[in-house]
Amino acid sequence: MVCNSGTSLVPTIDGTLHHFDNVGLYDALFVMQDKESSTLWNHITGEAQYGPLVGRTLGPVGNLLQMNVELALELDPDIPVAISSRRYFAGGRAFGEGPVPTGPGRGDGPAAGEGRGAGPGRARGPGGAAGPDGRGELAPMFVTTLGTEDTRLPRMGMGLGVLTPTTVRFYPMDRIRERGEALIDDIDGRRVLVYVDPDTNTPAAIFVDASAATLEGKEVRLDSGGVVRSGLVYDAAGQRLDAERPQQLFSRWYGFALTFPGPQIFGQ
Amino acid sequence: MAARGRGRIRRIVGLPLAMVMSAACYPATAAAQPESRPVDLPDGPARPGFDINRFSNAGNGWFETFYVEKTESLSAVLEDQRVADDTRVLVLETATGKLALLTDQMAYHHIAQGRAGDKDWMATF
Numbered sequence: 001m002v003c004n005s006g007t008s009l010v011p012t013i014d015g016t017l018h019h020f021d022n023v024g025l026y027d028a029l030f031v032m033q034d035k036e037s038s039t040l041w042n043h044i045t046g047e048a049q050y051g052p053l054v055g056r057t058l059g060p061v062g063n064l065l066q067m068n069v070e071l072a073l074e075l076d077p078d079i080p081v082a083i084s085s086r087r088y089f090a091g092g093r094a095f096g097e098g099p100v101p102t103g104p105g106r107g108d109g110p111a112a113g114e115g116r117g118a119g120p121g122r123a124r125g126p127g128g129a130a131g132p133d134g135r136g137e138l139a140p141m142f143v144t145t146l147g148t149e150d151t152r153l154p155r156m157g158m159g160l161g162v163l164t165p166t167t168v169r170f171y172p173m174d175r176i177r178e179r180g181e182a183l184i185d186d187i188d189g190r191r192v193l194v195y196v197d198p199d200t201n202t203p204a205a206i207f208v209d210a211s212a213a214t215l216e217g218k219e220v221r222l223d224s225g226g227v228v229r230s231g232l233v234y235d236a237a238g239q240r241l242d243a244e245r246p247q248q249l250f251s252r253w254y255g256f257a258l259t260f261p262g263p264q265i266f267g268q
Numbered sequence: 269m270a271a272r273g274r275g276r277i278r279r280i281v282g283l284p285l286a287m288v289m290s291a292a293c294y295p296a297t298a299a300a301q302p303e304s305r306p307v308d309l310p311d312g313p314a315r316p317g318f319d320i321n322r323f324s325n326a327g328n329g330w331f332e333t334f335y336v337e338k339t340e341s342l343s344a345v346l347e348d349q350r351v352a353d354d355t356r357v358l359v360l361e362t363a364t365g366k367l368a369l370l371t372d373q374m375a376y377h378h379i380a381q382g383r384a385g386d387k388d389w390m391a392t393f
Contacts, residue, residue, distance in 0.1 A: 006374070006393030008360035011381055017388050021333055022378045023307045024325040030378055031323065032392065038310045040323065043379070043392035049318045051310040064360050064391050069346055070353040072368050080339035081357070081368040082382065083350070088372035091352035098376070141326045147319070200356070 005161075005251035008062035009046040013053065027258040028142035044249065044259050063245060066202045067231060074230040138254075150257035152265060160203035161249040161256040161263065164188050169264040170256055176203055178267075182213040182220045185266060192246060193228060194266075195220050206233060207244045305329035334373065336382030342368050363387035 011018050011034075018034040020041070025031060026049070032041040039051030046058035072079050087096040136156045138146075149155060159172040167187050171194050176183060182195035193208045198218045210222035220228040225236025233243035249256060257263060307325045314320055345351050356371035363385030374380065374393040381390045 006358065006391060009390045009392060010388065011390040012388045019333070019335075020379050020381065020390065021328075022331045023328045024304070024323055025327065026318075026323050030327065032379060033307065038308055040309070048315060050312060050314045050320055050323070052313075054313050054315045058390065062361055064358050064393060066356065066358060066371065068353065069342060069351050069355045069357055069368075072357050072359055072366075073343055073346070075359065076366045077343060079342045079359070079366045079368055081342040081345055081351070081370070082334070082336040082339045082380065083345070083370060084334045084336075084373050084377065086334075086373045086376050088355075088370050090355040091349060093349075095350060096373070141324065145322050145324050145326075147322065199354075 005044065005249040005255070006064040007044055007046070007247075007249070008064050009043075009058040010060065011058060013056060013058075025142060025145045027147055027255065028138055028145055029255050029259070042259065044255075061247060063247060065204070065231075065245070066200060066250060067197070068200055071197075071199055071231050074232055146254065147258055149254055150262070152268065153253040153257075155252070155254040157253040159251070159253060159256070160194060160205060161251055161260065162187065162192065162194070162205050163247040163249075163260065167264065168260045168262075169266055170253065171203065171205075171266040172253070173203065175267045180215055182215040184208070184211055184213050187246065193220065193222070195228070197231065199230065202250055204231065205246050205248045206231075207246065208233060302329060331376060331378050334369075334377040334380040336380055339367065339382075358391065358393060360389065360391050362389045369393075 011020060016036070018036045020032045020034050022030045023033040023040070030043055031049070032043050033039065034041065037052050039053040040049045041047065041058065042049055046061050048054045048056045067075070085096050087094060087098045089095070138155065153170070153172060157172055159170050160176070161168070161170050164187055169187065176194060176196055182193065185192050185194055190207055191210060192205050193210070193213050194203065194205045195213065195215060196203050198215065206228065208222055208224070208226065208228070210224040210226060212223040214221050218229065222228070226241075227234045233241045235241055304325045305328045307328050309320070312320070342351070346353070351370070357368040358371055358374055359366055359368050362382070367384065367389075369380055369391060374391070379390065379392050381388065383389070
């Protein structure tokens with residue numbers, strides 16, 4: 001979960017902008033601190049953890065969706081991008097300054113051995129090398145910050161966490177793959193498609209009007225006649241639909257379960 | 269942990285470089301990394317269930333929040349070949365619509381903050 005899942009938050013408290021830094025670890029996840037009050041904050045839930053602003057939340061929490069440039073432009077051809085001076089790689093070339101980046105998409109990403117290609121899911125885990133099961137291990141500097149873990153799944157197992165106002169459910173990657181990398185589930189009385197995006201090899205969830213889904217090439221075909229392609233939903237007539245996405249996090253089990261204790265596990 | 273100023277200072281002395289080096293998502297060039305800086309902590313309170321004794325300052329000072337001051341058209345940046353079709357991005361909603369950040373860069377920054385449509389936004393990764 002360290003560095004491989006994220007959210008969008010609102011950094012304004014009582015109308016005042018606060019400025020945040022990454023200052024350490026807790027539950028093996030990075031912790032934010034705002035300069036204005038020195039309060040420590042959970043970077044996933046936006047909740048104040050320690051300090052004078054305990055009780056406050058940097059909400060509403062929104063999705064930070066993982067995709068590639070092609071999909072982002074499909075989603076919105078006019079989408080802007082913010083690029084810092086930091087080094088990054090694109091098209092086999094290096095841009096920017098600083099050391100070679102690590103982390104998701106760079107070959108040292110957190111999801112050890114669970115992805116394919118160059119996506120999140122290669123090589124190393126957060127603070128540790130890949131273990132024999134390909135899931136990686138946490139280094140001691142992370143382990144010492146862990147609370148009591150939920151042992152129903154392997155600590156480093158990757159999956160998609162989906163959150164609604166009444167449901168918190170984790171979809172392990174291997175369970176999604178067992179079901180052909182696309183499945184329809186029911187959350188709060190609504191049908192949700194959970195699938196592994198064929199372009200980015202990352203899991204995603206979208207509310208759909210269908211009861212079965214099949215991954216065929218780069219498309220997810222719905223039994224309603226609809227299709228999900230490049231993260232977009234089309235009806236049987238080929239009309240693009242405004243698809244709603246539940247709050248979701250591509251994360252490791254330990255981080256998700258420590259952040260949202262006692263989540264439901266799909267298929268269990 | 270020692271008292272200083274209005275709060276407490278948490279420091280891990282002599283954080284072994286081997287640990288630093290093994291931290292994925294933390295810069296790979298461990299030799300160039302400074303020691304984790306102490307964190308000036310307030311005197312609480314703690315949210316119920318939060319144990320301040322498990323907080324570690326590991327990595328404090330290694331990363332810089334990305335304060336976004338300008339954006340560009342992603343399609344134009346693609347045309348300029350400063351990104352490729354398969355370059356990984358993170359997409360969030362701001363008050364003026366969607367915004368993309370480069371995953372490579374966010375794996376370093378961890379936090380990005382900016383303003384759009386008179387509303388402040390923040391992404392954490």
